[in-house]
Amino acid sequence: MRDAFIKTLIEEARKNENIYLITPDLGFSVLEEFAAEFPDRFMNVGIAEANAVNIAAGLALSGKIVYIYSIIPFITMRPFEQIRVNLAYMNTNVRLVGVGAGLTYAYLGATHHAIEDLAIMRSLPNMTVFSPSDPWEVKCAIKESVGHNGPIYFRLGKKGEPVISNTKSKFSFKKANFIKYGDDVNILFTGNASDIAMEVYDSLIKDNIRGVNLISIHTIKPFDSNLINQIIQAGKPIFTIEEHSIIGGLGSIVSEYIAESDQNPIFKRFALPDEYSHFVGSQKYLREKLGFTSKKIIEDIEKLI
Amino acid sequence: MKKITNKIRRLIVTMHSKSFASHSGSALSIVDILAVLYCKVLNVDPSNPLDINRDRFILSKGHGSSALYSTLAYCGFFDPKVLNGYHTDGGTLPGHLDKESAPGIEVSTGSLGHGLSIGVGMAIASKLDKIDNKIVVLCGDGEINEGSIWEAIMFAPQKKLDNLILIIDYNKLQSFGRTNEVINLEPLKKKFESFNWNAIEIDGHNVKEIEDALLSETSKPKVIIANTIKGKGVSYMENQFIWHYKSPNEEQLIQAYRELE
Numbered sequence: 408m409r410d411a412f413i414k415t416l417i418e419e420a421r422k423n424e425n426i427y428l429i430t431p432d433l434g435f436s437v438l439e440e441f442a443a444e445f446p447d448r449f450m451n452v453g454i455a456e457a458n459a460v461n462i463a464a465g466l467a468l469s470g471k472i473v474y475i476y477s478i479i480p481f482i483t484m485r486p487f488e489q490i491r492v493n494l495a496y497m498n499t500n501v502r503l504v505g506v507g508a509g510l511t512y513a514y515l516g517a518t519h520h521a522i523e524d525l526a527i528m529r530s531l532p533n534m535t536v537f538s539p540s541d542p543w544e545v546k547c548a549i550k551e552s553v554g555h556n557g558p559i560y561f562r563l564g565k566k567g568e569p570v571i572s573n574t575k576s577k578f579s580f581k582k583a584n585f586i587k588y589g590d591d592v593n594i595l596f597t598g599n600a601s602d603i604a605m606e607v608y609d610s611l612i613k614d615n616i617r618g619v620n621l622i623s624i625h626t627i628k629p630f631d632s633n634l635i636n637q638i639i640q641a642g643k644p645i646f647t648i649e650e651h652s653i654i655g656g657l658g659s660i661v662s663e664y665i666a667e668s669d670q671n672p673i674f675k676r677f678a679l680p681d682e683y684s685h686f687v688g689s690q691k692y693l694r695e696k697l698g699f700t701s702k703k704i705i706e707d708i709e710k711l712i
Numbered sequence: 713m714k715k716i717t718n719k720i721r722r723l724i725v726t727m728h729s730k731s732f733a734s735h736s737g738s739a740l741s742i743v744d745i746l747a748v749l750y751c752k753v754l755n756v757d758p759s760n761p762l763d764i765n766r767d768r769f770i771l772s773k774g775h776g777s778s779a780l781y782s783t784l785a786y787c788g789f790f791d792p793k794v795l796n797g798y799h800t801d802g803g804t805l806p807g808h809l810d811k812e813s814a815p816g817i818e819v820s821t822g823s824l825g826h827g828l829s830i831g832v833g834m835a836i837a838s839k840l841d842k843i844d845n846k847i848v849v850l851c852g853d854g855e856i857n858e859g860s861i862w863e864a865i866m867f868a869p870q871k872k873l874d875n876l877i878l879i880i881d882y883n884k885l886q887s888f889g890r891t892n893e894v895i896n897l898e899p900l901k902k903k904f905e906s907f908n909w910n911a912i913e914i915d916g917h918n919v920k921e922i923e924d925a926l927l928s929e930t931s932k933p934k935v936i937i938a939n940t941i942k943g944k945g946v947s948y949m950e951n952q953f954i955w956h957y958k959s960p961n962e963e964q965l966i967q968a969y970r971e972l973e
Contacts, residue, residue, distance in 0.1 A: 447840060448840070450836070450871075452863075452867055453863070453866070453867060453870075455860075455863035455866075455867065457825075457829065457859070457860035457863055458829045458832070458860060458863035458864055458867055460829075461826055461829030461830045461832075461833065461860070461864070462829050462830070462832050462833035462836065462864075462867075463833060464830050464833060465829065465830040465831060465832060465833020465834040465835075465836070465837065466833040466834070466836060466837045467833075468818070468819065468830070468833070468834060469833070469834050469837030469838065469841070470764075470837065470841075471837055471840075488823060489826060489860070492820065492821075492822075492823050492826060493819075493820075493826060493830060496820055497811060497819070497820050
């Protein structure tokens with residue numbers, strides 16, 4: 408995803424000279440091409456995230472469209488109040504690009520995991536929260552972001568994710584992305600849980616559950632209300648999958664819609680538990696230790712339907 | 713200038729007295745600086761407040777808002793009647809700055825420690841767009857306790873931002889006591905010099921010194937350490953910590969008017 412981000416940003420920067428890129432000293436081996444082509448529009452502000460966010464706000468108040476690249480906890484939680492006041496409150500055209508969704512940086516420890524970011528970022532008025540599931544969604548969203556009015560948070564994985572979208576689809580922040588269509592079960596997922604969601608889908612299809620709607624919720628805020636209301640009204644089971652805390656992310660949002668509806672569909676959230684990982688290992692290993700695997704999700708779904 | 717600053721101070725004490733808002737002392741300490749900025753130094757036009765080539769002023773200590781509102785009203789950015797809507801039900805001017813609330817307010821502030829790095833961003837944008845303007849940021853002395861301010865202080869010389877001016881309202885009182893008893897800022901001028909800024913120390917109530925400092929040539933980011941008196945101009949408020957919180961009652965207001973004639 409990060410390769411799709413920087414490649415698309417470079418293409419857009421060639422067309423729009425107001426695009427500017429800031430890093431608080433991260434992005435080695437990612438940002439060099441942009442820095443080389445646009446030296447006047449690239450800046451390393453040092454390891455100073457509060458400064459990065461506010462300098463970006465200052466540039467945006469002078470007409471620039473500013474992208475800031477860093478690892479998720481450092482660009483969302485460290486300077487959160489700078490984001491609240493100078494991006495959200497003042498509604499400035501700053502785009503926070505965070506890499507390392509969920510347990511992406513598994514080996515590095517919980518300081519580098521991102522399990523609370525959707526919850527906190529979606530609570531900010533004016534903030535668009537984008538959580539793509541594949542490089543195609545990243546590419547489309549970066550293109551759309553250039554002309555967007557107001558701040559955006561991009562929650563990216565890392566690199567090497569496969570394209571699962573139908574690349575002939577029309578992309579919009581406002582519309583969720585259907586990966587597969589079906590009538591019997593709805594699986595809503597977001598971001599880097601796409602591999603688990605695909606495994607769950609494949610297993611359900613193999614087990615003769617006729618139709619599965621597999622939907623990438625790439626935009627957490629503003630949420631595709633029309634879609635979720637239609638799904639709830641159809642009355643079929645709904646499951647959410649996200650590599651984020653069980654608190655405050657996609658599952659919480661869908662719960663809110665169901666709770667306020669007149670329907671009571673079968674529903675379960677699959678996410679990370681409300682705890683910090685003290686395990687050491689790969690993303691796959693940590694998912695297993697934390698009970699966030701396709702095997703467990705398939706078992707639970709089959710029990711429920 | 714004395715006539716102008718007295719007028720602005722009268723507007724401020726009136727606003728605080730009517731609204732029972734805190735921070736009257738904090739506002740009075742920066743009046744002379746704001747008056748020199750808006751009447752003599754800044755290239756800003758009340759009839760075209762968003763002119764792309766304008767100078768920018770950021771009041772980072774947003775709790776001094778009544779001073780900025782009064783100065784902007786005095787200079788014609790909006791009708792002085794708008795000041796009646798300060799910090800009151802149905803008004804338009806909140807206790808801390810909201811840039812949507814009135815023309816001339818560049819940045820929403822109120823949470824301390826943000827303004828300088830926003831100013832750095834604006835100064836970089838001006839260089840990029842080849843706009844020859846000044847970006848002036850005013851911080852409180854207590855405000856520079858904030859670590860984010862020092863991120864910006866370290867970074868501004870890196871970009872050779874000779875278009876950036878920081879003014880420190882050094883009234884030596886912060887919300888819970890004297891600055892040197894909370895975190896001693898001294899030697900403040902030397903600190904800035906060692907961070908590669910051009911540092912000037914002045915009497916923050918002497919309009920000539922303020923103007924000279926603002927207009928002096930510099931090849932580096934410039935900091936003006938303005939020694940000020942909290943509550944300046946109203947005898948019973950001067951250097952009295954409690955006026956970070958209090959607003960004048962009717963009797964005190966009459967006395968203030970008398971002293972500010």
